[in-house]
Amino acid sequence: MREQVAKFIVNGRVYEILIEPRMTLAEVLREKLCLTGTKLSCGKGSCGACTVLINGKTVCSCLTLAITAKEKNIITIEGLAKDTTLHPLQKAFIEYGAIQCGFCTPGMIISAKALLDENSTPTKREIKQALVGNLCRCTGYVKIVDAVMAASEALAKGDR
Amino acid sequence: MIRTIKPFEYFEAKTVEYAIKILSMYGNKAKVLAGGTDLLISMRERKVNPQYVVYIKNVPELNYINYRREFGLEIGAMATLQSITESRVVIEKFSALATACSKIGTPQVRNMGTIGGNLCQDTKCLYCGPILPREETSCYRGGGNICYAVNGAKRCQAMAIAETAPILICLGAEVSISTPIGQKTTSLEDFFISSGIVDLKEDEILTAIKVPNPPPNTEGMYLRHSLKGALGFALVGVATVLTVINGVCKDVKIGLLGVNRTPIRAHKAEQLLKGEKINDSLIDRAVQVALKESHPLGDIFGSARYRREIVRVLIKRVINDTHRMLK
Numbered sequence: 001m002r003e004q005v006a007k008f009i010v011n012g013r014v015y016e017i018l019i020e021p022r023m024t025l026a027e028v029l030r031e032k033l034c035l036t037g038t039k040l041s042c043g044k045g046s047c048g049a050c051t052v053l054i055n056g057k058t059v060c061s062c063l064t065l066a067i068t069a070k071e072k073n074i075i076t077i078e079g080l081a082k083d084t085t086l087h088p089l090q091k092a093f094i095e096y097g098a099i100q101c102g103f104c105t106p107g108m109i110i111s112a113k114a115l116l117d118e119n120s121t122p123t124k125r126e127i128k129q130a131l132v133g134n135l136c137r138c139t140g141y142v143k144i145v146d147a148v149m150a151a152s153e154a155l156a157k158g159d160r
Numbered sequence: 161m162i163r164t165i166k167p168f169e170y171f172e173a174k175t176v177e178y179a180i181k182i183l184s185m186y187g188n189k190a191k192v193l194a195g196g197t198d199l200l201i202s203m204r205e206r207k208v209n210p211q212y213v214v215y216i217k218n219v220p221e222l223n224y225i226n227y228r229r230e231f232g233l234e235i236g237a238m239a240t241l242q243s244i245t246e247s248r249v250v251i252e253k254f255s256a257l258a259t260a261c262s263k264i265g266t267p268q269v270r271n272m273g274t275i276g277g278n279l280c281q282d283t284k285c286l287y288c289g290p291i292l293p294r295e296e297t298s299c300y301r302g303g304g305n306i307c308y309a310v311n312g313a314k315r316c317q318a319m320a321i322a323e324t325a326p327i328l329i330c331l332g333a334e335v336s337i338s339t340p341i342g343q344k345t346t347s348l349e350d351f352f353i354s355s356g357i358v359d360l361k362e363d364e365i366l367t368a369i370k371v372p373n374p375p376p377n378t379e380g381m382y383l384r385h386s387l388k389g390a391l392g393f394a395l396v397g398v399a400t401v402l403t404v405i406n407g408v409c410k411d412v413k414i415g416l417l418g419v420n421r422t423p424i425r426a427h428k429a430e431q432l433l434k435g436e437k438i439n440d441s442l443i444d445r446a447v448q449v450a451l452k453e454s455h456p457l458g459d460i461f462g463s464a465r466y467r468r469e470i471v472r473v474l475i476k477r478v479i480n481d482t483h484r485m486l487k
Contacts, residue, residue, distance in 0.1 A: 021170030133266025
């Protein structure tokens with residue numbers, strides 16, 4: 001009910017903003033910080049479109065109260081590219097045709113990044129397991145898995 | 161539907177004592193918040209509208225996984241499902257528990273969700289949705305005499321879906337509960353009441369789950385069946401903890417989820433197996449007995465008959481596989 005100022009660390013930048021306790025992290029990212037890469041879809045934690053990283057772990061930002069995420073290290077899709085250089089995951093998704101409408105893509109890439117940060121040489125099965133919380137209605141997932149595999153190989157070669 | 165959550169007053173608890181103080185002050189107007197993967201959905205759908213929310217996930221004394229050879233395993237209620245899935249000691253000594261946690265929800269949900277939250281979540285009914293204030297429904301759930309989810313049902317069909325329950329019950333787990341007047345302990349099996357929810361008052365908090373060491377020559381297993389494969393809650397969950405010495409079943413526990421309102425043990429089936437040499441026909445008979453004890457319920461996701469079929473297959477599988485592991 002009472003608005004309060006909270007500190008958020010998003011993609012390495014510090015923001016101090018006025019929030020209400022009832023606001024979800026997704027709302028704060030999209031509406032207060034204008035980081036609209038994170039998408040809203042099911043509102044139930046089933047689709048993964050709202051996936052972001054908090055302290056390196058994937059969470060559904062639509063089911064996270066923003067106030068509980070203050071002062072934690074938050075990474076959104078906007079935090080992957082370095083200036084105009086895309087992250088190997090982003091490059092691979094483009095090259096492999098893993099993007100059609102693009103709505104699931106931010107969440108997919110964030111989940112894939114969490115996987116590769118922990119396991120740099122995943123098997124196809126491990127990629128599928130890591131992405132099980134991210135639904136895609138367009139691609140049929142094959143190219144998404146191929147793209148993540150290719151990105152893991154590129155990162156292994158020292159790309160980035 | 162994506163709506164905003166109704167405004168509430170927010171408290172961040174750093175101790176259990178503080179959290180209980182808030183709950184005592186505000187009674188049924190307050191709710192604890194842990195992972196949020198259950199409560200926030202209901203709050204967004206305006207089915208639960210607490211005026212006061214106490215965040216307990218940051219309480220240090222609730223987040224741990226400890227193992228001691230003398231006492232067994234103790235898990236704080238705020239340990240995330242993912243941390244239990246990854247825990248070395250759980251994988252080595254209580255692998256079926258790690259399996260159960262690994263099957264719940266999605267990776268994101270497992271990172272956010274806690275074991276305490278999983279056990280304390282409300283029963284699920286397809287018609288009423290995840291949680292509907294009981295005051296607002298005129299079906300059995302709210303004290304009426306009709307079920308809107310299943311035509312002609314003679315009682316409420318809302319079911320417990322806590323997937324960590326069956327294996328924990330089989331392992332003989334106990335839960336620690338903090339109340340305004342002190343701590344209490346009860347067996348997890350007794351913690352679930354007949355309606356499918358846990359026996360937790362408004363001003364009480366589940367603080368820990370204690371799992372004793374299994375005796376030697378013991379193996380456990382958990383299998384589940386979900387319509388949507390990796391995604392989606394379990395239609396049916398079957399757990400067993402089996403002790404076999406010289407080919408004879410010394411002890412067995414069978415835990416079932418999704419065949420009754422509450423997670424249950426198949427006591428009569430267990431009695432049938434105890435003291436006997438395990439073979440196919442014995443297992444078949446035990447399964448028949450377990451099904452008679454189950455009274456599976458049906459809803460849109462699965463008819464009673466379908467659940468019965470799946471349970472039949474899974475009980476057989478868990479007993480066979482644990483028996484094989486112990487040979």
